[in-house]
Amino acid sequence: MKRKYPITQEMIDRYGVINGDNDIIHYDHDYAVKRGFRGTLAHGLMVSGYAVDMACEKWGKDFFYNGEIDVRFRGPVIPNDVVEISVDPGELRAVTADGDALVGKIGLRK
Amino acid sequence: MTRPSDIKPREGDLPGSKFSDFEIGAELPETRFTITPDIIAEYARSVESDPRGIEVDGRRAALPSVLFVYLMSVFYRRYPPAQGGIMAGNVLRSFSPIWADEETEVVGTGRVEDKFTKKGRNYIKYSAVFHRADNGMKIAEAVNTSTFPN
Numbered sequence: 189m190k191r192k193y194p195i196t197q198e199m200i201d202r203y204g205v206i207n208g209d210n211d212i213i214h215y216d217h218d219y220a221v222k223r224g225f226r227g228t229l230a231h232g233l234m235v236s237g238y239a240v241d242m243a244c245e246k247w248g249k250d251f252f253y254n255g256e257i258d259v260r261f262r263g264p265v266i267p268n269d270v271v272e273i274s275v276d277p278g279e280l281r282a283v284t285a286d287g288d289a290l291v292g293k294i295g296l297r298k
Numbered sequence: 299m300t301r302p303s304d305i306k307p308r309e310g311d312l313p314g315s316k317f318s319d320f321e322i323g324a325e326l327p328e329t330r331f332t333i334t335p336d337i338i339a340e341y342a343r344s345v346e347s348d349p350r351g352i353e354v355d356g357r358r359a360a361l362p363s364v365l366f367v368y369l370m371s372v373f374y375r376r377y378p379p380a381q382g383g384i385m386a387g388n389v390l391r392s393f394s395p396i397w398a399d400e401e402t403e404v405v406g407t408g409r410v411e412d413k414f415t416k417k418g419r420n421y422i423k424y425s426a427v428f429h430r431a432d433n434g435m436k437i438a439e440a441v442n443t444s445t446f447p448n
Contacts, residue, residue: 193346199344199346202343202344203344203345205340205344206301206302206337206340206341206344206367207302207344207366207367208301208302208303208304208306208308208367208371209306209308209309209370210308210309210310210311211309211379211381211382211383212309212310212381212382213381213382213384223382229384231385232385232388233363233366233367233369233385233388234344234345236363236366236388236390237341237344237345237347237361237363237366238345238346240345240361240362240363240390241342241345241346241347241361241363244352244361244362245352248354249354249355251362251392252352252354252359252362252392252394252395253392253393253394253395254392254393255362255390255391255392256389256390256391256392257363257388257389257390258387258388258389259387259388259389260386260387261384261385261386261387261388292387297391
């Protein structure tokens with residue numbers, strides 16, 4: 189199962205409102221560049237949330253009682269990136285044009 | 299209703315914890331919060347999902363990852379965050395749904411599992427468990443690894 193998410197600062201800001209954080213690496217472009225990134229960073233858990241949504245669609249009820257997502261954040265996702273998420277049994281990957289954003293496992297616990 | 303910002307110290311509001319402050323094995327204080335249908339809908343919209351929730355056995359359930367927006371509050375209640383923290387990894391295991399048509403009081407607890415330095419960066423790993431307050435049913439457990447600049 190694959191899905192693409194074009195990322196905007198507005199999406200990051202919207203997630204930030206519900207997340208309740210004030211980590212300026214997500215909101216301050218100049219600060220993010222000073223830290224060595226191309227721009228502000230999408231929250232890793234925001235991107236993970238996309239994958240969980242996909243997993244709920246794929247596995248349905250079972251994911252709510254016996255689901256697991258295990259991710260390692262490999263690279264940044266910044267505004268104007270398109271992140272493509274692949275959800276397959278036991279395997280999760282999110283990539284942008286720059287490479288892996290996150291890798292891991294997703295599915296039902298054994 | 300408990301918005302995550304109601305219980306999560308924000309970066310910059312308090313002096314950020316230093317790496318030396320973290321203790322392996324430290325218990326994280328109990329954190330209680332109430333997730334409402336409005337919160338569930340707002341979270342769903344923030345991750346491009348259906349704000350009505352996901353159908354499970356004829357009823358609507360919240361995405362299990364709604365707990366992601368509360369997760370760090372369990373850790374930050376004891377260890378206020380510094381600016382510039384970056385997540386390295388995260389695990390979430392779901393055990394029962396949070397229903398999208400009711401208010402659910404959740405109790406979160408946790409523990410510092412590890413701290414280590416790798417390639418010049420300081421990492422903290424902690425675990426959290428979430429239960430329903432009304433009947434003690436486990437909802438989810440999580441393990442988070444993050445790096446902080448201090």
